[in-house]
Amino acid sequence: MYQIDFQNPLPIHFIGIGGISMSGLAEILLRAGFPVSGSDAQASSLTKRLEGLGAKIFIGHRAENINRSIGLVIYTAAIRGDNPELAAAREQNIPLLTRAELLGELMANYPDSLAVAGTHGKTSTTSMLTHILLEAGLDPTVSVGGILPSIGGNIRVGGPKTFLAEACEYKNSFLSLNPKIGIILNVDADHLDFFKDLDEIAVSFRKYAERIPADGTLVISTQTSYLPMITEGLSCRLVTFGPGGDFDAGEVSFDKCGFAAFTLLVSGIPKGRIRLHVPGAHNVQNALAAAAAANALGIGTDAVIAGLEAYTGVDRRFQRKGTFRGADVFDDYAHHPTEIAATLATAKLRPHGALWVIFQPHTYSRTKALLSDFAKALAPADHVILADIYAAREKDDLGISSDNLREEILALGTDALYIPSFEGIRDFLAASVRPGDTILTVGAGSITSLSSLLTQDGPAAP
Numbered sequence: 001m002y003q004i005d006f007q008n009p010l011p012i013h014f015i016g017i018g019g020i021s022m023s024g025l026a027e028i029l030l031r032a033g034f035p036v037s038g039s040d041a042q043a044s045s046l047t048k049r050l051e052g053l054g055a056k057i058f059i060g061h062r063a064e065n066i067n068r069s070i071g072l073v074i075y076t077a078a079i080r081g082d083n084p085e086l087a088a089a090r091e092q093n094i095p096l097l098t099r100a101e102l103l104g105e106l107m108a109n110y111p112d113s114l115a116v117a118g119t120h121g122k123t124s125t126t127s128m129l130t131h132i133l134l135e136a137g138l139d140p141t142v143s144v145g146g147i148l149p150s151i152g153g154n155i156r157v158g159g160p161k162t163f164l165a166e167a168c169e170y171k172n173s174f175l176s177l178n179p180k181i182g183i184i185l186n187v188d189a190d191h192l193d194f195f196k197d198l199d200e201i202a203v204s205f206r207k208y209a210e211r212i213p214a215d216g217t218l219v220i221s222t223q224t225s226y227l228p229m230i231t232e233g234l235s236c237r238l239v240t241f242g243p244g245g246d247f248d249a250g251e252v253s254f255d256k257c258g259f260a261a262f263t264l265l266v267s268g269i270p271k272g273r274i275r276l277h278v279p280g281a282h283n284v285q286n287a288l289a290a291a292a293a294a295n296a297l298g299i300g301t302d303a304v305i306a307g308l309e310a311y312t313g314v315d316r317r318f319q320r321k322g323t324f325r326g327a328d329v330f331d332d333y334a335h336h337p338t339e340i341a342a343t344l345a346t347a348k349l350r351p352h353g354a355l356w357v358i359f360q361p362h363t364y365s366r367t368k369a370l371l372s373d374f375a376k377a378l379a380p381a382d383h384v385i386l387a388d389i390y391a392a393r394e395k396d397d398l399g400i401s402s403d404n405l406r407e408e409i410l411a412l413g414t415d416a417l418y419i420p421s422f423e424g425i426r427d428f429l430a431a432s433v434r435p436g437d438t439i440l441t442v443g444a445g446s447i448t449s450l451s452s453l454l455t456q457d458g459p460a461a462p
Contacts, residue, residue: 001097001101002072002095002096002097003105004072004097004102004105006032006109009029009032009033009034009035010034010035010071010072011034011035011036011037011069011070011071011072012026012029012034012035012036012037012070012071012072012073012074013036013037013038013039013065013066013070013072013073013074013085013089014026014036014037014038014039014073014074014075015038015039015061015073015074015075015076015079015083015085015086016038016039016040016075016076016078016079017038017039017040017047017050017055017057018038018040018041018042018043018044018046018047019040019046019076019078019099020046020145020146020147020154021076021099021103021143021145021154021166021168022038022074022076022099023046023047023049023050023154023155024143024144024153024154024155025074025099025102025103025106025143025155026038026050026055026074027049027050027053027153027155027157028106028141028143028155028157030050030053030054030055031053031157036050036054036055036056037055037056037057037058037065037070038050038055038056038057038058039057039058039059039060039061039062039065039085040057040058040059041059041060041061042059043057043059046153046154047059049153061083061084061085062084062085063084063085063087063088064088065085065088066085066088066089066092066094067092068092068094070089070094071094071095072094072095072096072097073085073086073089073094073095073096073097074096074097074098074099074102075096075097075098075099076098076099077098077099077100077170077171077173078392078393080393098173098176099173100168100173100174100175100176100177101176103143103165103176103177104176104177104178106163107163107165107177107178107179108178109160109163110141110160110161110162110163111161111180112138112161112162112163112180112181112297113162113163113164113165113178113179113180113181114129114162114163114164114165114179114180114181114182114183114293114297115164115165115166115167115174115177115179115181115182115183116129116164116165116166116167116183116185116289116293117166117167117168117169117174117182117183117184117185117205117208118183118184118185118186118187118221119169119185119186119187119188119190119201119336119338120185120186120188120282120336120338120339120342121185121186121282121285121286121289122145122166122167122168122185123144123145123146123166123314123317123333124278124283124286124313124314124317125183125185125286125289125290126142126144126145126164126165126166127144127146127148127311127313127314128286128287128290128307128308128311129164129290129293129294129307130142130144130148130150130151130156130164131150131307131308131310131311132290132291132294132299132303132304132306132307132308133162133164133294133297133299133307134150134307135303135304135306135307135310136294136299136300136303136307138158138159138161138162138297138299139158139159139161139162140156140158140159140162140163140164141156141157141158141159141162141163141164142155142156142158142163142164142165143155143164143165143166144164144165144166144314145166145168146314146315146316146317146333147314147315147316148314148315149312149313149314149315150310150311150312162297165177167179167182167208169191169201169204169205169208170191170194171191171194172204172207174204174208175204175207175208175211177208177211178211178212178213179211179212179216180212180213180215180216180217181212181216181217181219181293181296181297182208182209182211182212182216182217182218182219183218183219183220183289183292183293184205184208184209184218184219184220184221184224184230185221185224185285185286185289186221186223186224186225186338187201187202187205187224187225187226187230188201188225188336188338189201189369189370190336190366191366192365192366192369192370193363193365193366193394198225202225202226202229202230205226205230206226206229206230209230209231209234209236210234212234212236213235213236214235214236215236216236216237217236217237217238217239217293217296218231218234218236218237218238218239219239219240219241219289219292219293219296220238220239220240220241221240221241221242221245221285221289222240222241222242222243222244222245223242223243223285237296239292239295239296240292241285241288241289241291241292242285242288245288246266246267246292247264247265247266247288247289247291247292247295248265248268248288249262249263249264249265249284249287249288250262250263250265250270251263252281252284254279254281254349256350256351257279257349257350258279258280258346258347258349258350259275259276259277259278259279260275260276260279260280260281260283260284261273261274261275261276262274262284264288264291264301264304264305266295271301272301272302272305273305274287274305274308274309275309276308276309276311277309277310277311277312277313278311278312278313278317278318279318279346279349279350280318280342280343280345280346280349281342281345281346282342282345282346287308290304290307290308291304291308294307316331316332316333316448317332317333318330318332318343318346318347319331319332321441321451321452321454321455322454322455323455324429324430324433324439324454324455325429325430325433325434325435326433326434326435326436326437327353327356327429327433327434327435327436327437327438327439328352328437328438328439329439329441329451329454329455330347330438330439330440330441330451331440331441331442331447331448331451332440332441332442333443333444334442334443334444335361335362335366335442335443335444335445336366336370337370337373337374337376337377338377340359340374340377340378340442341376341377341380343440343442344357344377344378344380344381344440345380347438347440348380350438352436352437352438353434353435353436353437353438354382354383354433354434354437354438355380355381355382355383355437355438355440356381356382356383356384356385356429356432356433356437356438356439356440357378357381357383357384357385357440357442358384358385358387358425358429358439358440358441358442358447358450359374359378359384359385359386359387359442359443359447360386360387360388360389360390360441360442360443360445360446360447361374361386361389361390361402361405361443362389362390362392362443362444362445363389363390363391363392363393363394364389364391364394364396364397364398364400365394365398367389367400367402367404367405368398368399368400371400371404371405371408372408374405374408375405375408375409375411375412376412378405378409378414378416379409379412379413379414380414381414381440382414382415383414383415383416383417383432384406384409384414384415384416384417385416385417385418385419385425385428385429386402386403386405386406386416386417386418386419387402387419387420387421387422387425387443387447387450388401388402388420388421389401389402390443390444390445390446390447392444392445401418402418402420403418406418422447422449422450422453423453425450426450426453426454429454439454441454
């Protein structure tokens with residue numbers, strides 16, 4: 001594998017530079033003095049930010065974007081083998097690294113490295129940890145998979161000691177990392193266009209755990225599927241969080257906004273009361289994971305509590321966008337049944353009238369493999385409206401559509417409609433919602449634009 005000499009910056013080109021992770025890594029290299037170029041299918045706020053920092057951005061993937069002045073090409077797991085830029089780089093014998101391999105090389109430059117893995121909750125937990133590290137005065141470099149307002153984006157370039165990043169399991173990307181402190185939040189069936197089944201996913205997480213050095217720490221939930229298999233015989237230190245774990249939550253309560261308060265228990269000993277400013281029971285578990293990882297890094301309880309209480313959320317994680325016809329509008333990135341169930345449970349913690357869930361399924365393979373699970377996760381809503389499936393990287397629809405999901409939801413007794421276009425959904429909601437209702441736009445694709453469409457006439461209230 002090609003090794004980057006960080007003391008001698010060379011021109012680097014990113015294929016898919018507009019992605020949330022790729023753009024962050026590109027910014028780190030820009031700030032380290034590397035000439036950076038990159039391409040993406042369309043312009044975005046992230047590509048414009050990079051242009052402002054000096055990157056050369058191409059809209060569209062074309063072979064002519066690659067020339068012999070480029071010293072290294074970075075590409076993501078989502079880039080197909082027939083991509084013209086990837087093919088051109090190979091023809092010109094330009095060295096290649098995957099996004100994950102680049103992340104691994106960056107992480108290796110920091111003595112204290114932390115990676116957050118798990119099927120769900122990575123971005124929220126990474127963001128919580130960011131706040132804790134800042135409260136502790138550690139000046140971390142951070143790569144997070146969402147827009148974190150407190151750092152002004154998805155990247156923070158800090159000092160040379162501490163590096164924090166998400167660790168994605170898709171196509172075994174996280175097996176390019178060797179974190180000093182690794183977190184596993186959960187293990188669930190997802191990315192079934194790559195993994196054969198949950199057994200294979202669990203094996204991948206085991207391999208990730210094995211990459212933590214003997215003087216490092218694995219932080220893992222007591223509720224993790226395949227927990228004994230993942231943890232048995234590891235050389236590193238093991239710290240658990242969750243019910244019955246080393247880090248647990250006692251006396252949990254929720255306020256009218258769905259924000260939790262709980263007593264932090266370490267080995268059963270109360271260490272202080274924490275009041276979160278993000279909603280949902282799932283965020284209590286994310287907070288425990290962040291607290292456990294911070295403790296492994298030697299951070300004291302005061303900074304842990306202050307950091308967790310300072311965290312107010314990340315974009316697209318139950319984010320309040322405003323109102324539409326007197327109904328509150330929230331936007332959420334949930335695109336897996338487990339995540340959707342947690343989002344709906346969070347919504348029900350708040351006072352509300354009818355709960356309207358507008359869901360855009362993400363990828364045909366995920367929708368087909370988890371069809372009945374999606375239906376069960378959506379069924380607690382009062383009304384479900386389904387947009388067309390967001391294909392993302394997939395070309396084959398596998399004979400599945402949102403109408404199949406509508407039929408499954410109806411069979412469970414929940415009102416469900418299939419309305420392909422966002423404009424059609426808006427028009428239907430305009431005639432149907434009532435003041436005091438709650439509208440959730442949910443999915444990992446373009447559904448977030450619907451929440452903006454609904455609330456464009458007024459800003460979100462605090």
